[in-house]
Amino acid sequence: MGGRRGVAVVLGSMVLVGSAAVWAPAGQAGGREGVTCTGSDSTAYEPGLSLVPRETRIDVRARYACTVGPGRTVDAVAELHGVSPGASCLTVNSPRGHEVVHYADGWRSVLVYDAGTALRVAGVNAVELTGRVVEGRGAGQPARRTVVLLPEQSPTDCLTPDGVRHVGGGTQLEIGPA
Template identity: 55%
Template sequence: MAGRRGAVLALTSLVLAGAVVCAPASQAGTANSGGATCTGSFSNAYDPPLTLTPQTARIHSEAHYACTTAPGHTVRATGSLDAVAPRASCVTVTAPRATETVRYADHHRSVIVYDRATAVYAGGVLVVKLSGRVTEGRGQGHPAQRTVTTLPSQLPTECLGSGLRGDRGGAQLEIRP
């Protein structure tokens, strides 16, 4: 009887070892890699409101994400981003540096410093891509990219008058392992 149990145990161990060795490279190490892919929505507030004339503006953004942090593991998160854009207007909003703190529902967080930004404006929609690095918490040291597609929460004619106070849209955040 003991010989049979030993053979079953050895066979089970061999199968488990083979499963670990043969795991696809895309899944290897993802559970503890610190990476995350998040999608959701955001809202921005501009101070002062944006007009057609470029000016220095403070930007505050709040995001709500659903983040995949490991295969089959999704957790809710919120992001809070602050930046100063030296030449912001209704036509383009880019900031040379922004900081986002992402708080995950599993009690982890990531602090991301973005130091590169590109913006494309077409047909009333602004697409902004921020690139940087996680400086603290989950994913520390890993590259991060945040892409947002903004839709004005006010009429575009506000750019001619009192200014655009904010916008909202879809957000995607990727922290690469």
């Protein structure tokens, strides 16, 4: 693996693995099972990201494989809708949002993210959202969503009137026992 994409994959993997190391494994803390989901997402920005920070709506569609208990994994799909008060091609500033995860076993989780940070390294954005599950599987437990985003368009699109409108990347969702 070489070039920019290879560096991005390595950096993204390091961020996701590092974030997983600081949370308790699913089902091992507090007597309540946690959930760990890994997968990919596609993120759309409206308006598109440019070099000028501005309020931006963020819409995400994700596909996960979720460990919901010891030795038990189910597929899931999710939609996340949020806002960043000052997003640009350089950063996604304090994103906040609402995610609904639909598990293949019929359960769902409704999450509210009320804090977020972003880090940009070598053209790759790593975004971490923290919040809690307000309904469904994991209700009352803290949640953390980490995503490593790669532009699907040329970085020079930051200079166009439409800006960067779509990115994709790897994601990890952790619902940890309270």
